[in-house]
Amino acid sequence: MECSRNSITSRPGHYRAAVVENRLLSRRYYLLVLSRPGAMQDPGPGTFIHVMVPAGDRFYLRRPFSVLDCDADTISLIIVEKGEGTRAMRALPVGAELDLIGPLGHSFPRVPGQRVLALGGGVGLAPLYYYGRRREVRDCESYRLLYGARTREDLFLERFDWDTEAVTFSSDDGSYGHAGTVVALAEREIERWGADVIFSCGPNPMLKAAAEFATRRGLPHYVSLENRMACALGACRSCVVPVRENGGIAYRTVCNDGPVFDADTLAWEGLPAA
Amino acid sequence: MECSRNSITSRPGHYRAAVVENRLLSRRYYLLVLSRPGAMQDPGPGTFIHVMVPAGDRFYLRRPFSVLDCDADTISLIIVEKGEGTRAMRALPVGAELDLIGPLGHSFPRVPGQRVLALGGGVGLAPLYYYGRRREVRDCESYRLLYGARTREDLFLERFDWDTEAVTFSSDDGSYGHAGTVVALAEREIERWGADVIFSCGPNPMLKAAAEFATRRGLPHYVSLENRMACALGACRSCVVPVRENGGIAYRTVCNDGPVFDADTLAWEGLPAA
Amino acid sequence: MNRKTRTDSTVRIGPVTFKNPVFIASGICGYGEEYSPLIRIEDLGGVVTKTITLRPRLGNPPPRIHEIPTGALNSIGLENVGLDNYITDKLPRLRDRGVGVIVSIAAELAEEFVEFAEKLAPLDGYQGVELNLSCPNIDEEALDHGRNPEFVEEITRIVKTRLPERALLVKITPNVTDIAAVARAAEAGGADGISAVNTIVGVDFDLDSGQPIFDRGSGGYSGPGILPIALQKVWEVAQAVSIPIMGIGGISSIEDARKFFIAGASAIQVGTALFVDPELTMNIVSAFDDRPEWMRRGPF
Amino acid sequence: MNRKTRTDSTVRIGPVTFKNPVFIASGICGYGEEYSPLIRIEDLGGVVTKTITLRPRLGNPPPRIHEIPTGALNSIGLENVGLDNYITDKLPRLRDRGVGVIVSIAAELAEEFVEFAEKLAPLDGYQGVELNLSCPNIDEEALDHGRNPEFVEEITRIVKTRLPERALLVKITPNVTDIAAVARAAEAGGADGISAVNTIVGVDFDLDSGQPIFDRGSGGYSGPGILPIALQKVWEVAQAVSIPIMGIGGISSIEDARKFFIAGASAIQVGTALFVDPELTMNIVSAFDDRPEWMRRGPF
Numbered sequence A, B: 001m002e003c004s005r006n007s008i009t010s011r012p013g014h015y016r017a018a019v020v021e022n023r024l025l026s027r028r029y030y031l032l033v034l035s036r037p038g039a040m041q042d043p044g045p046g047t048f049i050h051v052m053v054p055a056g057d058r059f060y061l062r063r064p065f066s067v068l069d070c071d072a073d074t075i076s077l078i079i080v081e082k083g084e085g086t087r088a089m090r091a092l093p094v095g096a097e098l099d100l101i102g103p104l105g106h107s108f109p110r111v112p113g114q115r116v117l118a119l120g121g122g123v124g125l126a127p128l129y130y131y132g133r134r135r136e137v138r139d140c141e142s143y144r145l146l147y148g149a150r151t152r153e154d155l156f157l158e159r160f161d162w163d164t165e166a167v168t169f170s171s172d173d174g175s176y177g178h179a180g181t182v183v184a185l186a187e188r189e190i191e192r193w194g195a196d197v198i199f200s201c202g203p204n205p206m207l208k209a210a211a212e213f214a215t216r217r218g219l220p221h222y223v224s225l226e227n228r229m230a231c232a233l234g235a236c237r238s239c240v241v242p243v244r245e246n247g248g249i250a251y252r253t254v255c256n257d258g259p260v261f262d263a264d265t266l267a268w269e270g271l272p273a274a
Numbered sequence C, D: 001m002n003r004k005t006r007t008d009s010t011v012r013i014g015p016v017t018f019k020n021p022v023f024i025a026s027g028i029c030g031y032g033e034e035y036s037p038l039i040r041i042e043d044l045g046g047v048v049t050k051t052i053t054l055r056p057r058l059g060n061p062p063p064r065i066h067e068i069p070t071g072a073l074n075s076i077g078l079e080n081v082g083l084d085n086y087i088t089d090k091l092p093r094l095r096d097r098g099v100g101v102i103v104s105i106a107a108e109l110a111e112e113f114v115e116f117a118e119k120l121a122p123l124d125g126y127q128g129v130e131l132n133l134s135c136p137n138i139d140e141e142a143l144d145h146g147r148n149p150e151f152v153e154e155i156t157r158i159v160k161t162r163l164p165e166r167a168l169l170v171k172i173t174p175n176v177t178d179i180a181a182v183a184r185a186a187e188a189g190g191a192d193g194i195s196a197v198n199t200i201v202g203v204d205f206d207l208d209s210g211q212p213i214f215d216r217g218s219g220g221y222s223g224p225g226i227l228p229i230a231l232q233k234v235w236e237v238a239q240a241v242s243i244p245i246m247g248i249g250g251i252s253s254i255e256d257a258r259k260f261f262i263a264g265a266s267a268i269q270v271g272t273a274l275f276v277d278p279e280l281t282m283n284i285v286s287a288f289d290d291r292p293e294w295m296r297r298g299p300f
C-alpha cells in the first residue's frame, strides 16, 4: 500500500529452481544463484522469494529472501548463514532443486529525475544492489549506493560484481572504507552527491538511524523491512508491522503491503529491536 | 531369562563407530560394516546393537539390528531397507560415524555335542550366520544353516561370503535352491542331516511354522524375535512378548530377556503377525 | 477431470453439499482469495475465512509467528476487518467464483451472535458458518467460552435457528478435559457439524531475555506436533456425536488426512502445512477423487 | 569434579535436598538400575522409578511403543512388579549406591494410598515419592482421578502425613482444562512439589487396517512434540503454587531444559529423549554445574 504507487505488484507463482552456483563470499555470507523459472514474473527490486528449507524431515516454515539480481536465466540471492534454514541452503550442491514461491511483495518505487541515496547494511544489500542494476535506475537522476558491513571481509570486495564507481563502502571496524556506520557515511556522502530520496535496507537499528537522518534532512525515505513470515501472501497476518494511522496504530503486512514502506508511516517504536 | 543358561550376558556400552563398508547385496538388502569400538564387549551370536538414526532433525527412536559378524576390527550388519531409518543408514558414506549401544540381549545357547538345524528367513539370517562363524559352533556336533528368501536375488549368492558347504538355500519363487519356504526345506534336510535342536530367526509367520515343525519332531527350538523397542535395556517395557507362565501369560522383553527365546515358552497367539 | 460432475467425494454437512471434503482452515487463507495466485480454490471443498468479530480487531503486536521443530506457535490475536467490512469488501469477491465459503465468526455474548446471524442471514456467497469458540489467542477470557457446554449449546441454537439453510459448524477447543461434552452440546444446539480442533495452548521462551517469545506469553500450537492429539480429539468426538466432523490439526500429508477419516471425520481442514506446501489441499483432493474408499471410517 | 561438594546446583524439595535438579522420569529407567551400564546415575539429582501399584500389573499387550516424527506414543499400561516385589527386589539394589530415588506410586482408592504410605514409611533407600495421578494409559477410569482437585488434595494429605520426611511430589496430567486447580489442590494437601507433565493422550492409526496402532486405542504422547504444551502447563502451575515444580515433557537438549527453569520449574525430568541420547541427563547436569544461573526463573 504505502509503496504501491510506483512499484509493480507481484504475481507470485510456485516453482522449482535448480542451484546454478552456491559460493561463499565471506565466512558468513554466500551467493546462491538459481535457474530462473521460465514462467516467473520479472521480480521488481525489493521483492522477495519464499523458499522451502531443503533439509529436513522436521517442520520448517519457508524462508524469505530478497532478490539480489535476476536475468533471463538466473535469479540470485545473497544469504547470511543465520540458523538451520540458511545452513541447509548453504549446503545445497549445484544442480539441487529448491522449491520457491515468488516474486512477492512490493518493490522500491520508481523515482524519475531524482537523486537516490541508498543505504544498505549486511544482507540488506540485496534489493538496493538490484535496484542499481535495473531499468528503474535509468529514471533516476543519480543512484548512489552506500554499503556497510561489520568488517572488510563482509564487504567481499574481490568476490562480488561491484560497480565500484557507484558504491561507497563503510565498515564498523574501519578495516575498509569509511570507519563507522553506513548512516554516518551517508552524512558525509550526501554533501558530495546530494539526494532527493533515501532508500534503506538492513538491520532495524540501522533503518531507524537512517529514518532519523532522512527526517533531519527533510527527505522522503523508503525502507525495506524484515519480519517472521508464514504464508507470505498477506493471508495469515503473521508478519505485520505497526504504522501510524488516524492518530493510532494499524498493522501492515511486510509480505504484501511491504516489504518496502514509506518510512514516515512506520511506528518505529513498535518494530522489533533486531 | 529363557536362554540365559548357556548364553553370555551382554554388557552394553555406548559407542561411535565409523562406516567401513556400505554395499548393496540386492535391491532391498545391504551390508553395513562398521569399525568395531575398541572397548566393546565381544558380541554373542544373537545379540544386537541399537543404532541412532543418522538422519535427521526429526525425532527417531534407535533401531535394533542383530550382529551378522564381528572380528577384532569390524562389526557387520545385514539390513533390509524398510522405512526411513534403514534408508538413512543405507545412505551413509564410508567414514561417516554411527552412534550405537551394544552389544545387547542374549545370544543363542551353546549346545555341546548337538546337531543344530538353523532356519533363517530374510534378515533373520544375521544371528544364525554369525553363530556358524563363532567358536560356539565348534561345540556342536554339526551346524547346518538353511536360508530362505523371496527370490534368488535376495540370496545374494555372488555378493556374500557363504560357506556353501554348510548352507542350503530356498526361495519362495523357486528361482534358486529349494522352491518353497525354508521350513519346507527343513522337512527335507532334517532327513539328510538329522537334528537335535532347532534355531530360527525370521518373520513371525516363518518362526511359527518352524515352531510347529520342531514340536512335531519333538525337538527343542530356540527362536530369535523382533519387536518395537525404545530403551533396549529392559527399562521401559516397550518390547514385551507374551510367554506362558503358571497357566497364564507373563510378558518378557525382547531386548533383555531375549531376543532369543525357548520357543516352547512363547504364547505364539499373542505375537504380532508381522 | 471435472470434479463437479463427480459425486463420490462430495460431502454433506447439514443442508449443504460440498464438492469434496478438503478445506483450508480459518486463519490460513485470509478472506479466501489470498492463495488464489497459487492454487485453484474453486477445486476445494471450500475455504474457511479468517475469523471475524463484529467490530474490527487490531490483533496482537509482532512477533506473531514462531517456528519450532514440531510446528508453529502463533499469536495473531484475531486481527480482522470486522463484520461490516467483511460483508462489503471480502465476501463479494468470492461470490461469483464457485468457491465453497465457510464464514468463521467469534463473539462474546449471546446478543452478539444474534446480530451476527441476522446480518449474515440475507446474504449470499457463502454456504456455511463456523463458530470459532476456541481461539486461545486473545485477551478476553469470555472469548474462550468454548469450554462451557451450556453456552455452546445456547449460541449454537441462536445461530442455527437464524441460518437454517447454511451448514453450521462449531469449532471446538482441544484445551479442555472433556471435548465430547462440548461436542454433544453443539449437537444438541443444532450444529450441522463439529470442527476439531483449534490450536493447542503452548509457549516458548527466549533464552537470552527469559521472556516468552510473544508479548502475550502463550500462543496457539499448530502443525505436525499436534497431529496425534487432534486425531484423539476427533476420535473422541466421533464416538460422542452423530453429526459430521471436520478433522483439523497437523495434517501435512495425504496419509495424515486419511487418518482423520479413520478416526471418524467426514471432511478435513488443512492449516499450517499450507504455508509450506501450498499444493497440499489440491493433492489431497486428487487422492480422494481417485480413492474415495479412503474416506471410510475405521476399522475396515 | 566431585559434584557432591558443590552446592550451587542442589535443589531442595520439601524436606529433601537433591544433588542437582536433573532426574530421569518415571517409566524410562525401570526400577533405577537399568541405565547403569551406560550412565552414572549417582551423578543425577535422582531417578524416578517406574510407577508401582499395590499388586503387580501385567500391562497392555504389544505393540506398546509407536514412533511418530514428533515423538512417541506409548501404551505400556503400567506394567509393574507391584509394591511387595519392589520392596524386596528393586529398592534395595539402589540403597548403597548413593542414588537419589523417587518412588512413583499409583492407586485407585484412598485406602490404597494409606497402605502404600504405611508400607513405604519405615523403609530407607529412597528420598521421595511421586504420586502418579495422571497415567492416561490404563483401563480403570479411576486411575485417572488426577483430574479431580478434591481427590488430589485428599490423597496428597494421606500420603504426606505418613511420610513427613520424604519429598512428596504430585505428578499431574496435562489432559485437563485447568491444571492450576489440580496443582493448587496438591499444594493444599501438603505436596512438597509438583511434577508436570505426564504424557498427553493421543492416538495413531494403521492405514491398512483402519485400526488404532495400540490394542487399547489411545496412548500417551511424549517427546519433542509436547514441549510447548509442557512448558505452558509448567508456566501455569508456577503462577498458581509456590512449591517447587519438576518440569517434564519433550526435553531433548540443554536448551529445552533451560526453558523449564525460565517457566518456573526448579528441577526437570527427562523422558523419551533418554532412549535416543542416554547421556542427555549427564550433559544437562554438567551444563547446570557450569552455569548455575541457567536455573533462574524468567524473565531475567
Ligand SMILES: Cc1cc2nc3c(=O)[nH]c(=O)nc-3n(C[C@H](O)[C@H](O)[C@H](O)COP(=O)(O)OP(=O)(O)OC[C@H]3O[C@@H](n4cnc5c(N)ncnc54)[C@H](O)[C@@H]3O)c2cc1C
Binding pocket: A048, A061, A062, A063, A064, A065, A066, A067, A077, A078, A079, A080, A081, A082, A083, A084, A085, A086, A087, A123, A124, A126, A225, A226, A227, A228, A229, A254, A259, C067
Ligand atoms: C522480505 C525479507 C527479505 C529478506 N532478505 C534476505 C536476504 O536477502 N538475505 C538474507 O540472508 N536474509 C534475508 N532475510 C532474512 C531471512 O529470511 C532470515 O535470515 C532467514 O529466514 C533465517 O532463517 P534460518 O533458518 O537460517 O534462521 P532461524 O533463526 O533458525 O529461523 C527461525 C525462524 O525465524 C525466521 N527468521 C529468523 N530471522 C528472520 C529475519 N531476519 N526475517 C524474517 N524471518 C526470520 C525464519 O524464517 C524461521 O521461520 C529477509 C527477510 C525478509 C522478511
Ligand SMILES: Cc1cc2nc3c(=O)[nH]c(=O)nc-3n(C[C@H](O)[C@H](O)[C@H](O)COP(=O)(O)OP(=O)(O)OC[C@H]3O[C@@H](n4cnc5c(N)ncnc54)[C@H](O)[C@@H]3O)c2cc1C
Binding pocket: B048, B061, B062, B063, B064, B065, B066, B067, B077, B078, B079, B080, B081, B082, B083, B084, B085, B086, B087, B123, B124, B126, B225, B226, B227, B228, B229, B254, B259, D067
Ligand atoms: C533384536 C532385533 C534384531 C534385528 N535385526 C535386524 C537385522 O539384522 N537386519 C534388519 O534389517 N533388521 C533387523 N531388525 C529389524 C529392524 O530393527 C527394523 O527393520 C528397523 O527398525 C526398521 O526401521 P525403519 O526406520 O527402516 O522402519 P520404520 O518402519 O520407519 O520404523 C518405524 C519404527 O518401527 C520400528 N520397527 C519397524 N520394524 C521393526 C522390526 N521388525 N523390529 C523392531 N522394530 C521395528 C523402528 O525401529 C521404528 O521405531 C531387528 C529387530 C530386532 C528387534
Ligand SMILES: Cc1cc2nc3c(=O)[nH]c(=O)nc-3n(C[C@H](O)[C@H](O)[C@H](O)COP(=O)(O)O)c2cc1C
Binding pocket: A230, A236, A238, C025, C026, C027, C028, C050, C051, C072, C074, C076, C078, C104, C132, C135, C171, C197, C198, C199, C221, C222, C223, C224, C226, C248, C249, C250, C251, C269, C270, C271, C272, C273
Ligand atoms: C496463523 C494462524 C492463524 C489462525 N487463525 C485462526 C482463526 O482466525 N480462527 C480459527 O478458528 N482458527 C485459526 N487458526 C487455527 C487453524 O484454523 C487450525 O485449527 C489449527 O492451526 C490446527 O491446524 P493445523 O495444525 O493444520 O494448522 C489459526 C492458525 C494459524 C496457524
Ligand SMILES: Cc1cc2nc3c(=O)[nH]c(=O)nc-3n(C[C@H](O)[C@H](O)[C@H](O)COP(=O)(O)O)c2cc1C
Binding pocket: B230, B236, B238, D025, D026, D027, D028, D050, D051, D072, D074, D076, D078, D104, D132, D135, D171, D197, D198, D199, D221, D222, D223, D224, D226, D248, D249, D250, D251, D269, D270, D271, D272, D273
Ligand atoms: C515408555 C514410557 C513409560 C512411561 N511410564 C510412566 C510411568 O510409569 N509413570 C509415570 O508417571 N510416567 C510415565 N511415563 C511418562 C514420563 O514419565 C513423562 O512424564 C512423559 O514421557 C513426558 O516426558 P518426555 O516427553 O520427556 O518423555 C512414561 C513415558 C514413557 C515414554
Ligand code: FES
Binding pocket: A228, A229, A230, A231, A232, A233, A234, A235, A236, A237, A238, A239, A240, A253, A254, A255, A256
Ligand atoms: S506472512 Fe502471512 S500475512 Fe505476511
Ligand code: FES
Binding pocket: B228, B229, B230, B231, B232, B233, B234, B235, B236, B237, B238, B239, B240, B253, B254, B255, B256
Ligand atoms: S525396549 Fe525398553 S524394555 Fe525392551
